[in-house]
Amino acid sequence: MADFTGRTAIVTGATRGIGRALAETLLHRDCTVVGIYGSNKEEAERFQQQWAENKLHLVGCDVADQVQVQRFYQDFEARFENLDILVNNAGVRRDAIVALMSSEQWQQVLDINLSGTFHMSKYAVLLMLKQKYGRIVNITSPSSYMGIQGQANYAASKAGQIGFTRTLAKEVARKKITVNCVSPGFIQTDLLNDLSDEQLNGYKKMVPMRRFGKVDEVVEAVLFLASEKASYITGAVLEVNGGL
Secondary structure (H helix, E strand, C coil): CCCCCCCEEEEECCCCHHHHHHHHHHHHCCCEEEEEECCCHHHHHHHHCCCCCCCEEEEECCCCCHHHHHHHHHHHHHHCCCCCEEEECCCCCCCCCHHHCCHHHHHHHHHHHHHHHHHHHHHHHHHHHHHCCEEEEEECCCHHHHCCCCCHHHHHHHHHHHHHHHHHHHHHHHHCEEEEEEEECCECCHHHCCCCHHHHHHHHHHCCCCCCECHHHHHHHHHHHCCHHHCCCCCCEEEECCCC
16 A cells, blocks of 8 residues: 555545545545535534544635635645645536536536646645645546537536646656546446436446446545656546446
């Protein structure tokens, strides 16, 4: 297992799904975790009660808001000596076919999924450059290339993440900072809760393994790219999708 003792990680979308599982796994491996959540304060409080405050720090922040993100990092730098890992996991879906998609649906998904990745990475890089070490992992999606009906906004945001990742990876490679993507397919999280049984069965048939993925299978991929062992991997997209 990769050793994260003494490391400090920021995980966005840390109170549910993949983000929650990742944060818990890092905590179990002696990593200090600063988890960002959007609006679910009650769930954040329940999560915090399970861990000592010197190991898990949960902060409400809208990653789509550059001013809030800047303030978050100012507070972070005042409280922590280093930033080793950033996982941009926060994401939303607002599905509709293009002809019926509102400008608000389009913009909200782009703001959180793509602009949020930019805002969080921009200030993380400034800290990582000082210590000449860092790992950034962006959670993208096969929607970036598959073209799933009703997800033009989501697909555009995830394709943008990949382009952003590959560009930033080249900008910071000499400073021992790696930037990669993990691309989960259909994973058993609450993002699937609003889909009908017909949709779920249809998506499952698309997967060559004929099953949805488990959260832990995604977490292990993220942990590898976030570890010292992945020191020669950057600008890559690791697919965890059952063969899509």
